[in-house]
Structures are given as C-alpha cells and as structure tokens.
Amino acid sequence: MSDLRRVWERQRHLIDYSAASMARRKGRNLGLLTVYGGMVFLLASVLFYSSALKHEANLLLAGAPEIVVQRMVAGRYAPVSGEHLLALQGIRGLRDVEGRLWGYQYDPVVRANYTLMVPPEGGVRKGTAILGPALARARGAGHGDVISFRGHDGVLASFRIAEVLPMETALASADLLLIDETDFRTLFGIPSGEYTDLALRIPNPREVQTVAEKVLERLPDSRAILREEMQRTYDAIFDWRSALVLLPLSGALLAFAILAWEKASGLSADERREIGILKAVGWETRDVLRMKLWEGGLLSLLAFLFGTVAAYWHVFGLSAPLLAPVMQGWSVLYPDFRLTPAIEGSQLLALFFLTVFPYLVATLVPVWRAAVTDPDEVMR
Amino acid sequence: MTLKIQLTGIRKAFNEGQPNRFWAVNGVDLHLPEGQVTVLAGPSGSGKTTLLTLIGCLARPTEGRVLLNDRAISSLPEPFLAPLRRQTFGFVFQRFNLIRGLPVLDNVMVPAYPLGVPRRALRKRALHLLETLGLGPRADARVESLSGGEAQRTALARALINDPRILIADEPTANLDSELSRTLLEILARLRTEGRSLILSSHDPLVREAGMVDRVIELRDGRVVSDRVRSAVST
Ligand SMILES: Nc1ncnc2c1ncn2[C@@H]1O[C@H](COP(=O)(O)OP(=O)(O)OP(=O)(O)O)[C@@H](O)[C@H]1O
Ligand SMILES: [Mg+2]
Numbered sequence: 001m002s003d004l005r006r007v008w009e010r011q012r013h014l015i016d017y018s019a020a021s022m023a024r025r026k027g028r029n030l031g032l033l034t035v036y037g038g039m040v041f042l043l044a045s046v047l048f049y050s051s052a053l054k055h056e057a058n059l060l061l062a063g064a065p066e067i068v069v070q071r072m073v074a075g076r077y078a079p080v081s082g083e084h085l086l087a088l089q090g091i092r093g094l095r096d097v098e099g100r101l102w103g104y105q106y107d108p109v110v111r112a113n114y115t116l117m118v119p120p121e122g123g124v125r126k127g128t129a130i131l132g133p134a135l136a137r138a139r140g141a142g143h144g145d146v147i148s149f150r151g152h153d154g155v156l157a158s159f160r161i162a163e164v165l166p167m168e169t170a171l172a173s174a175d176l177l178l179i180d181e182t183d184f185r186t187l188f189g190i191p192s193g194e195y196t197d198l199a200l201r202i203p204n205p206r207e208v209q210t211v212a213e214k215v216l217e218r219l220p221d222s223r224a225i226l227r228e229e230m231q232r233t234y235d236a237i238f239d240w241r242s243a244l245v246l247l248p249l250s251g252a253l254l255a256f257a258i259l260a261w262e263k264a265s266g267l268s269a270d271e272r273r274e275i276g277i278l279k280a281v282g283w284e285t286r287d288v289l290r291m292k293l294w295e296g297g298l299l300s301l302l303a304f305l306f307g308t309v310a311a312y313w314h315v316f317g318l319s320a321p322l323l324a325p326v327m328q329g330w331s332v333l334y335p336d337f338r339l340t341p342a343i344e345g346s347q348l349l350a351l352f353f354l355t356v357f358p359y360l361v362a363t364l365v366p367v368w369r370a371a372v373t374d375p376d377e378v379m380r
Numbered sequence: 381m382t383l384k385i386q387l388t389g390i391r392k393a394f395n396e397g398q399p400n401r402f403w404a405v406n407g408v409d410l411h412l413p414e415g416q417v418t419v420l421a422g423p424s425g426s427g428k429t430t431l432l433t434l435i436g437c438l439a440r441p442t443e444g445r446v447l448l449n450d451r452a453i454s455s456l457p458e459p460f461l462a463p464l465r466r467q468t469f470g471f472v473f474q475r476f477n478l479i480r481g482l483p484v485l486d487n488v489m490v491p492a493y494p495l496g497v498p499r500r501a502l503r504k505r506a507l508h509l510l511e512t513l514g515l516g517p518r519a520d521a522r523v524e525s526l527s528g529g530e531a532q533r534t535a536l537a538r539a540l541i542n543d544p545r546i547l548i549a550d551e552p553t554a555n556l557d558s559e560l561s562r563t564l565l566e567i568l569a570r571l572r573t574e575g576r577s578l579i580l581s582s583h584d585p586l587v588r589e590a591g592m593v594d595r596v597i598e599l600r601d602g603r604v605v606s607d608r609v610r611s612a613v614s615t
Pocket of ligand 2: 428
C-alpha cells in the first residue's frame with residue numbers, strides 16, 4: 001500500500017470518526033452551532049453595514065470638490081458673495097470655482113430634514129422639482145404631484161414634481177430635492193450674486209494644500225474645507241464611530257460567549273475519557289487533534305456560513321432592522337432605503353479569522369492537554 | 381524477533397506531592413520472557429492494574445524502568461509510545477473502556493484507524509475477529525446494549541485488531557460465568573500457541589489453575605510476595 005494511500009485512508013477514518021462523534025452529541029452541537037452562528041451573524045451584520053455606509057460615503061465623495069470655501073462672519077457661517085468668487089480666480093493649480101446653492105429644509109409633516117439643492121449643471125425648470133426616492137416615499141408624492149414649502153418670508157412656494165430619482169441611486173440622493181436657482185433664492189431670500197459656499201476643483205491632489213493656503217490669504221474671512229476633512233464629516237453623518245465601537249464589542253462578546261460555553265460544557269468527563277481511550281489503544285496525539293479539528297472545523301465553517309449568509313440578508317435584504325437603532329445618525333427618511341451590497345474580500349477574511357480561529361484554539365487546547373496526559377490518568 | 385520485558389525497581393505513587401501520597405506499586409523487579417502466560421494474582425488493591433498499565437505504556441513509573449528488549453520504554457517521549465500501544469501491546473481493560481455510542485464493530489476497528497488500513501479490509505478483519513469470539517451477530521449493536529460478557533469479548537477483539545505480540549488482559553473473566561470463562565480461556569490458550577505473550581491479572585482460581593498458565597505472580601501492597609513458575613505446562 002503506498003504511503004499516500006495510507007495517509008488518505010487515515011484521514012478518511014478520522015473524518016468518519018469525527019462525523020460519528022458529532023452525531024453522537026447532536027444536542028450539544030446544535031446548541032453550539034446556534035450560539036456560534038448567532039455571534040457570527042451579529043459581527044458580520046456590523047461589518048457589512050458599516051462597509052455599505054462607507055461605500056455610500058465614498059460614492060458621495062467621489063463627486064465632491066477638492067475644496068469647499070465657506071465664509072465666516074463672527075465665527076458663523078454666512079453666504080459668500082460674487083466678489084469672493086472672483087477673488088479666487090487665477091490661483092495656480094485651481095481649475096475652476098463654482099458658487100453653490102444648497103441647504104436644509106425641515107419638514108414638520110415627516111419630521112425630517114430635506115437637502116435642497118440647485119444642481120450646478122442646471123436642468124430643473126422653474127416651478128418644478130426633482131425628488132429623491134426616500135423623500136418621495138415619505139411624502140407619498142409622485143410624478144406630477146405638487147409639493148409646497150413655506151419660504152423665509154412665510155409665502156408658500158409650490159413645486160410640481162417633474163421626476164423622482166430611481167431607488168438604485170446612492171444613499172445621499174435619497175432625501176434630495178433639486179430646484180431651480182431663482183426658486184431657491186426666493187425661497188431662502190438669498191440675493192443674486194450670493195452663494196451658500198464655493199466649490200473648488202483642483203486636478204492635482206498635491207496642490208490642494210497650497211491652494212487652500214492661498215485661499216485663506218486672499219479671503220481672510222473664509223474657511224477652506226478639504227475633501228479629506230469632509231470624509232471625517234461623513235464619518236459623523238453615518239456615525240461609523242458607533243460601528244467601530246460595536247465591532248470590537250461584538251468581538252469581545254463572541255470571545256465571551258465561546259468562553260462561557262466552553263466553561264459550561266468544556267470537555268465533558270465522557271469526552272476526556274474517550275480521548276484517554278483513543279490514546280490508550282494507540283492513537284497519536286496528532287490523530288486525536290486532527291479528529292477534533294475536523295469536528296471543530298466543520299462546526300465553525302457551518303456557523304460561519306450560516307452567520308454570514310443571514311447577515312447579508314439582514315443588512316442588504318432587510319436594511320439591518322436590528323442595527324439601525326444602534327447606529328445613530330440616520331435620517332428618518334432612510335429606513336426604507338436598500339443598501340447597495342458592498343463587501344470586501346478582506347472583510348470576510350478578517351471575519352473568518354476573528355470567529356473561526358479563536359473557536360478552534362478554544363476547543364483544541366483542552367483536547368491537546370488531555371491528549372498529552374498519560375491515558376491511564378485521563379481514562380479514570 | 382523476541383520480545384522480553386524487564387521491570388527494574390518499579391514504584392508508582394498516586395497523589396504525588398500530597399499528604400495522602402500512596403505507593404500503589406512499591407518496588408517490583410520482574411523478568412517476563414516472550415511467549416509465556418503470566419498471571420498477576422493478589423487481593424483487591426494490591427496493585428495489579430497499576431502494574432499492567434505501567435507495562436502497557438499507559439502510565440509512567442514514578443521510579444524504576446520498564447525495558448522492552450533492553451530498551452527503556454518507560455522513559456520514551458510521548459510520540460514513541462503510540463506505536464507501542466497500538467501494535468506491540470493489546471490491552472483489555474478491567475472496565476473495558478469501550479467508546480459509548482459507537483457500534484461494536486467500530487469500537488473494534490478504532491485502534492487500526494491511525495494505520496490507514498482501507499475501510500473494507502479493516503471491516504473484514506474486525507468481523508472475522510468478532511466471529512471467532514462468537515460476537516458476529518452483535519457487530520452492529522451499540523456497546524451500551526452489551527452484556528458484561530459481550531463487552532468483555534468486544535474489548536478483547538479491539539485489543540487483537542492490530543495483531544499485538546503481547547496481550548495484557550486485566551481480569552479477563554471477571555464478568556463471565558464458568559462456562560464463558562472456559563471458552564475465553566480456550567481463546568487465550570490459542571493466542572499463546574500463536575507465540576504471543578499473555579500478561580493477565582486475576583482473582584479467579586479458574587484462570588490461575590488453567591493449563592496454559594506458565595507463571596503466577598502474587599502481589600500484596602504493591603510488592604511481589606510469591607512467584608510460582610509452573611513446571612508442566614499443557615495446552
Ligand atoms: N488514580 C489513582 N489515584 C489514587 N489512587 C489510586 C489510583 N489508581 C489506583 N489507586 C490505588 O492504588 C491501589 C492499587 O490499585 P490497583 O487498581 O492497581 O489495584 P488492583 O490490584 O488492580 O485491584 P483490583 O483487584 O480491585 O482491580 C489501590 O489502593 C487503588 O485505590
Ligand atoms: Mg485491578
């Protein structure tokens with residue numbers, strides 16, 4: 001019989017034995033699978049959720065300008081004038097400056113803020129509006145309906161809905177309300193020639209810092225916000241911090257649950273005796289370890305699979321109802337929004353090592369300890 | 381190749397380092413040549429089982445050495461002991477130590493798993509062994525459902541599956557009536573004619589008086605008190 005054949009047959013026997021051994025302790029294994037799978041599910045949900053939010057934020061930022069310039073008056077945010085805009089022109093490295101008009105509008109009907117915006121490329125006719133999908137749903141409004149707001153002077157302004165953005169668009173557009181420039185100025189009382197802020201385009205990323213310094217030289221009463229800083233702002237909006245807190249927390253939770261379980265069930269007297277018998281009849285320590293590795297490996301793979309699949313469905317299918325209350329910072333408009341599935345391989349790998357690895361170590365250490373002890377002592 | 385066993389100055393303590401430390405085996409020197417049937421006799425608690433586990437490499441002596449062909453097996457590192465336990469010795473435990481939940485046949489095959497014998501060949505061998513021991517019809521029964529005698533014979537089949545040169549059996553007739561005891565002794569006698577060494581422990585006069593027995597060693601309080609070599613051996 002060839003050596004290879006022998007090695008294979010040996011593994012087969014060990015696998016058969018593991019399978020029989022698992023079947024013998026069905027109740028315990030099912031319980032373990034449930035606890036373990038549940039832990040993986042929690043951890044994976046948090047991972048997928050924060051990853052999806054990050055993905056959305058990146059989409060947002062991809063289109064964002066390199067620098068946004070705001071004007072500060074007495075430490076507060078104020079409209080920017082046309083002169084400001086002109087003053088910046090001609091800075092080296094700056095491709096183009098654009099005055100933006102945008103803001104928030106609180107809607108008492110749905111108790112949420114909309115993002116009102118004039119699209120820089122125009123395209124919205126006067127008296128009409130383009131709605132984000134979440135907003136349309138919250139207001140129960142569709143194409144052709146009329147939506148009204150009370151302006152800064154108390155006068156009611158009405159807009160006919162020309163279009164509702166498709167559901168598949170990025171999260172950020174969910175609560176958007178796009179209107180025409182004149183409408184915007186009337187609604188908020190912003191004189192023509194003034195803007196809420198300025199958007200600067202700088203093609204070369206290495207020049208961004210220099211341009212920002214020049215901006216401050218030319219406009220001492222302004223503040224330049226770099227895109228990297230905005231990234232941090234988005235962090236706050238989506239509140240990754242809670243996710244980042246939850247992550248090690250669930251890791252600790254997982255470790256704890258497994259530890260508690262192992263403490264509670266441990267190596268039962270029966271299991272210990274069995275290991276002693278196997279050693280006594282001539283199994284090597286590595287045979288015992290391999291047999292248990294098959295057992296633990298199968299169990300943790302199953303738990304991993306169940307946990308991740310359930311988490312995928314929970315986050316991307318159901319929009320994470322279990323996590324949404326924990327992860328603050330969501331507009332009430334968002335709950336119906338479906339997250340775009342965004343998972344990185346490295347995340348799955350990290351999840352795998354965070355769950356499967358500690359479990360295997362936790363289960364194999366007591367087995368190893370029993371297996372290297374004199375069989376006579378273990379069998380008693 | 382002959383296989384002789386030598387014990388020199390063997391002592392085994394339990395509860396080492398505690399006030400109730402206790403010498404279960406307290407200074408034993410023995411020479412066991414190959415091919416003989418040796419019976420360890422003595423009252424309960426005299427150290428028979430303990431001595432057998434020391435010979436079978438299931439425990440290590442606190443003092444002294446166990447030599448197998450002049451090789452000190454009692455001080456070998458753990459990885460070298462598995463092949464000895466697997467193929468040189470076959471051990472029948474006083475309390476059988478079968479693996480619960482597994483059928484008789486699987487219990488018998490377990491010691492052969494690390495050898496990588498193909499399943500079919502292994503099954504055949506195990507079934508054959510069970511049949512010679514009169515357990516053929518019980519091959520698929522779970523070990524929990526076995527009678528004492530059946531469990532005894534299952535344990536014997538397991539000890540023999542890898543064809544060991546030395547069979548160690550701790551109280552092999554303890555659970556058998558006289559009829560079954562005689563059958564078992566016949567089986568053991570057959571093993572002796574195959575050239576195997578047998579080391580048994582027993583309270584049972586039936587075993588001590590059996591024709592195949594070459595030598596009876598009496599233990600008391602962990603010491604050898606008499607060592608009787610039987611002259612006329614018949615099988
Ligand atoms: N693990 C242990 N810890 C403490 N004492 C032990 C241990 N194992 C055996 N003993 C004691 O060592 C002594 C010898 O035990 P052993 O089992 O070798 O006796 P025995 O001759 O086989 O007895 P029996 O005829 O009842 O099987 C006994 O007093 C027993 O209580
Ligand atoms: Mg005993």
